[in-house]
Amino acid sequence: MNTQRNATLTVDGKTVELPVYSGSIGPDVIDIRQLYAKTGMFTFDPGFVSTAACKSEITYIDGDAGVLLYRGYPIEQLAHHCDFLEVAYLILRGELPNAEQKQEFDTLVKRHTMVHEQLIRFYTGFRRDAHPMAVLVGVVGALSAFYHDAMDISDQYHRDVSAFRLIAKMPTIVAMAYKYGRGEPFMYPRNDLTYTANFMHMMFATPCEKYEPNPVLVRALDRIFILHADHEQNASTSTVRLAGSSGANPFACISSGIACLWGPAHGGANEACLNMLEEIGDVSRVGEYIRRAKDKNDPFKLMGFGHRVYKNFDPRAKLMRETCHEVLNELGLHDDRLFKLAIQLEKIALEDDYFVEKKLYPNVDFYSGIVQRALGIPTQLFTGIFALARTVGWIAQWNEMIGDPEQKIGRPRQLFTGAQKRDVPPMARR
Ligand code: ACO
Numbered sequence: 372m373n374t375q376r377n378a379t380l381t382v383d384g385k386t387v388e389l390p391v392y393s394g395s396i397g398p399d400v401i402d403i404r405q406l407y408a409k410t411g412m413f414t415f416d417p418g419f420v421s422t423a424a425c426k427s428e429i430t431y432i433d434g435d436a437g438v439l440l441y442r443g444y445p446i447e448q449l450a451h452h453c454d455f456l457e458v459a460y461l462i463l464r465g466e467l468p469n470a471e472q473k474q475e476f477d478t479l480v481k482r483h484t485m486v487h488e489q490l491i492r493f494y495t496g497f498r499r500d501a502h503p504m505a506v507l508v509g510v511v512g513a514l515s516a517f518y519h520d521a522m523d524i525s526d527q528y529h530r531d532v533s534a535f536r537l538i539a540k541m542p543t544i545v546a547m548a549y550k551y552g553r554g555e556p557f558m559y560p561r562n563d564l565t566y567t568a569n570f571m572h573m574m575f576a577t578p579c580e581k582y583e584p585n586p587v588l589v590r591a592l593d594r595i596f597i598l599h600a601d602h603e604q605n606a607s608t609s610t611v612r613l614a615g616s617s618g619a620n621p622f623a624c625i626s627s628g629i630a631c632l633w634g635p636a637h638g639g640a641n642e643a644c645l646n647m648l649e650e651i652g653d654v655s656r657v658g659e660y661i662r663r664a665k666d667k668n669d670p671f672k673l674m675g676f677g678h679r680v681y682k683n684f685d686p687r688a689k690l691m692r693e694t695c696h697e698v699l700n701e702l703g704l705h706d707d708r709l710f711k712l713a714i715q716l717e718k719i720a721l722e723d724d725y726f727v728e729k730k731l732y733p734n735v736d737f738y739s740g741i742v743q744r745a746l747g748i749p750t751q752l753f754t755g756i757f758a759l760a761r762t763v764g765w766i767a768q769w770n771e772m773i774g775d776p777e778q779k780i781g782r783p784r785q786l787f788t789g790a791q792k793r794d795v796p797p798m799a800r801r
Contacts, residue, residue: 430603434680455596483539484560503548504633512626546573567593598687601764607631613781641736641753644675675737687735
């Protein structure tokens with residue numbers, strides 16, 4: 372971190388100097404760590420709109436320019452030239468792998484794809500109609516009970532083993548949640564397939580029929596994984612970091628990230644978007660829903676539109692839109708009712724003054740929901756697919772935090788607005 376200048380803050384006639392740091396790119400930050408000691412005041416920033424909670428070398432976003440870089444590489448180049456495990460390697464280790472490193476990494480991931488047979492029994496404790504995210508929160512958290520051999524988070528080797536276990540087992544765990552909901556037998560992983568093809572096998576194969584994943588669809592799903600692999604300090608990643616800051620084990624931390632991701636303002640948006648399209652039902656009703664989205668007195672929001680950081684366009688949405696067309700072409704689904712509806716909604720919203728002025732554009736989840744539906748993935752599992760991919764980012768961010776010598780337990784402060792100190796009234800005393 373580079374510090375060449377200070378920011379001067381004057382409060383109640385008292386002046387304090389606060390160091391300003393520059394990163395490699397992006398806005399500078401004012402270091403306010405000494406603010407309370409020097410002024411007796413906290414800063415107030417609900418929703419972390421202007422607060423950098425950590426330093427990180429993993430992912431960079433320029434929301435105004437629509438830029439997303441993993442370790443410096445633009446998402447467009449990674450999406451076109453790499454597969455998901457190469458991107459995972461990059462996010463975890465900082466550089467793209469050469470052929471030998473890739474082979475070794477892929478083999479290590481494949482070694483960990485099975486889950487303990489005892490874990491399978493956890494599933495039967497859930498109702499068949501349980502939401503897959505409820506199952507994932509429980510099962511991923513439960514992994515903590517299986518891997519006592521690598522729980523020393525201060526040991527880099529233990530952290531690496533946990534990372535492999537999580538990345539390798541997530542597809543198995545997500546596919547099992549799907550199979551359980553359908554009452555179909557679980558499919559064991561096939562390690563002769565690629566990471567993503569194996570996931571499709573565990574989802575769509577049955578013991579009665581041979582299943583060969585379609586390469587166009589495998590590539591589409593692999594791209595969904597790449598685009599969702601990391602997104603710097605979003606709500607679920609910050610949750611993982613906060614949980615991890617207390618020294619909690621990685622499985623518990625990732626489970627907390629899954630819980631946060633489930634919300635409709637975050638990873639739940641792709642499911643909420645598809646449900647919204649179903650609710651709108653027909654192109655003729657798009658106008659009515661656009662009106663509702665603009666009405667201040669109506670809580671309805673157009674799901675899949677808007678983003679906290681991307682205010683001009685979401686680069687992932689552009690790539691996902693491309694994939695959306697490829698998949699619908701491959702499957703001959705261009706006349707699909709919901710797809711036509713989505714295209715109409717996108718067109719109207721992009722031209723509407725309200726959406727233009729507020730810089731509300733389709734986000735990645737607007738298109739990823741349509742792609743996943745075309746792949747045969749049920750709506751309820753969309754956020755589970757997101758969690759599978761984001762596990763790479765979560766574990767990399769968690770690892771970076773644990774390895775940071777400046778790391779402290781996360782402990783936000785508050786502006787207290789409740790009752791001041793008062794006595795229990797005589798009538799309420801025993
Ligand atoms: N439909 C209608 N109006 C919207 C929408 C929307 N989807 N999104 C934001 N607005 C309006 C807000 O009402 C607000 O209006 P106001 O200024 O008149 O009060 C204004 O636009 C600014 O929106 P905020 O909610 O303040 O923006 P914020 O950055 O806090 O929220 C968020 C971003 C949560 C993504 C929001 O746009 C939203 O809820 N979108 C729908 C859910 C969604 O698609 N989430 C996926 C995010 S991407 C991801 O997690 C991978």
